[in-house]
Amino acid sequence: MPILLIAGKEAGELLLSVRGLAWLLVFSVVLSAFSLLLVSDTELSLLDNAQVVYDMTGIATALGGLLALIVGVDTIAGERERGSLVPLLLTTVSRDGILLGKLGGIAVAWVVIYVLAAPYLWAVGSTGQNLSDGLLGLALLGTPVVLGFGFLGMGLGAWLGTARTGLLIGLIVLVLAASPLLLGPSLRQTAVGRAFDAVNPFSAAINAYDAVIIDSVSVAAQATNLAVTAAWFALALWFARASFCRIAR
């Protein structure tokens, strides 16, 4: 019950506060801009239908990771700076209960991005082609990646104590992790690129999107990629919990 209450409060922070609504508006504009670019490419026959759905899925994952990171940092370090974390710590709810509630808030943020992204995936895929593959990939692989970035934000916020530093470091990690979106295939085939891909949850997700959306491979065959994203999720959750438990005030 307290976990749901705190998760509800976090959702309200995102959906009812001016700051949260402004972020969602910005993400909608960014998704619209990418959609226009991708639709233009398909009209010019530069990209095929599966390719643009794959691109859009990767973009939605990156944006989801960004929003989760922002929410994660704000929910700990931001609240701490605004003085609203201590009253929560002084209730009868356990630290783990508060942490789980806040994790619930990040999950709500991801659901909102997922729902926002769905019509864009539908639109760029020429009215629904490859939509189900995109949504499935996003749900199974995007979810652990995005939530992991939320947990990373929470952990950094708790560990460093300031929202600005936590966000800065989190953004560097996110940009590094999402770099495969921008790198060409040849760079990713080098030894360094392969090693990076092997441990990077973002690479695991987009490699799986590639296989499922473009090559029509079954999701069940993506066990390695699923394992990498699940490991990232677990590691980030452990970091968030360890950092949150050491918060004093």
Place this chain on the structure above:
Amino acid sequence: MLIEINSLRLSLSGVPILHDVQLSLREGEIYGLLGPNGAGKSTTIAAALGLLVPESGTVRVLGRDPLREPRAVHARLGVLTEQGGFYDWMTAERYLGFFARLYGGSPIASALGDRLARVGLTPRRGQTIGSYSRGMRQRLGLARALLTDPPLLILDEPTSGLDPRGRRDIHDILLALADGGVGILLSTHLLDDVDRLCQRIGIIVEGRTVAEGNVVDLLGASSSPQRFRLRLTAPPPQAEIGNITVLASDGEWWTVDIDPAWNPEAVWPDLFCGGWPITEIRRDSGGLEDLYLALTERTAA
């Protein structure tokens, strides 16, 4: 005893903050925790709340160790932090309901309404907190602290930034709560608040308690006389009564010294009975401010 802290030592990131802090607060008492900025008041409060781990010494709150039993302590404790910590998008009623549920209670509208009425926020109950002034936020913070009808309140600067009316309202609420048996730990820089509210004080300087006890006793123990200016409608019938010495007069204002060992509050009735036509009393020196400055300067030197 609601709070009992003995020989508390505490470091943060390897830096010693508290060296030797003592504090004891009883039921129905308002205790003023004083000290310069950075003296360790907030750290002491954080230790009492179980948020920081002491190196040595004992901390007992409501008869329990707040580190070992934080939830049991927090359930019977009301806290107002200096920053308050509010969710601007919520209404006051929703905010209190949220915290009432977190404390495991059911947010009955009448109970929430009662808390809001006690702090004078009933007319603004439906407004979002973002539109509240600082004084209204302080009142809401106090309403949150009172949600569980706790026997102990810990308040950090509850009247800072308030206008005189707002301060007086908060004073009245705190005095009424203390009359009802609630113990209140008040951390503040405003000596007027302490003068009006507190029976006992503790002064912390550089992480050490340099004075603790009854305000009157501490003032009495200081060597400097307590100087007052009295407004009289006629000259006093006699220049000296017991421990009072008349020093000078300037029209209707008369300057008097009271022996430091005496409580001025006990002296005034004697003067009235002795025929002194007093219409106004103002403290000139020898009060809490002088005591505070003397103790903090002495320690700093």
